[in-house]
Amino acid sequence: MPELPEVETIARGLKPRVEGRKIKSVVVLENRTFQFDTDAITEILIEQKISSVERRAKVLLMHLSSDFTLMFHLKMTGQIIVDEPKSQRFAGGHPTNSMDPTTKLPDSSTRGIFTLDNGTKIYFNDQRKFGWIKLVPTSEVGTDRFIASVGPEFDSKDFSAQYFWDKTKKRISPIKAVLLDQSVVAGIGNIYADETLHLAKVHPARKASTLSNTESARIYEAIKQVLTDGITHGGTSFTNYVNALGTKGDYLERARVFRREGLLCKECQAEIIKTRVAGRGTHYCPVCQISPKGWKQS
DNA sequence: GGAGTTGTTCCGCC
């Protein structure tokens, strides 16, 4: 499940390897992945320069010199992997040849291939075909339905403690559902929602409207810390996620609760519980995160 | 081999 830290890690890996390069060819292996008229590829993509790479929420943006932008959403199992010709590898530490994950590409999950003017290839892989690629005029990225509805970035000025309090206090749904709501804050998914609430010592099933100002502030700070930490450690890998170089992220081994059912809480040694909140698999510590009154574990 | 997995959209209901 690529969330904000995973997509940010991909963007950072991609940037020095593709910015300034021209797209020479595009191979469409799965039509439904390409959610735009692929007849436009020749005119709008081929021979165009990738002027910059950017992330907004969980969407990766590649701005082109044609004043169009490629938008990528990885949904649950998407990958964007860049394979540079050996002679031209960016000195940012590509995996050594013997263990280079890109030697097996393309594979059965590859849905599209972009080849650049120096021979670099960008593979879009997606086992479950939920991910998509769109092509829109750069000036219209902001009016894309998803982008238009998404909330502030966690590290932007717009995301203040006051803003977060205003948003949460009128919501009666579980706080976990509020964190997963992309219109409140951009980029949190199942991993970092659980991690945030454990750090903030708030039970995921607490109704948002019952949180005190102090608890809301703790969650606000935890969001920033957990997402920053996720980026620092290159994201979380347990099934599909790899970065732009095809290698895994390191966050899982430092996870507080995520995928740690039955293991001990690193704060209090209680056993981590897995349950279901907001329709999602949810991990928490029953001691650090006190259950709300009347809440039954399912 | 049926259930579980999840990011986003859609839909019915309040």
Place this chain on the structure above:
DNA sequence: AGGCGGAACAACTC
């Protein structure tokens, strides 16, 4: 109006 909860989507793992 808009929040809420659940279904739908897809394909693999267990």
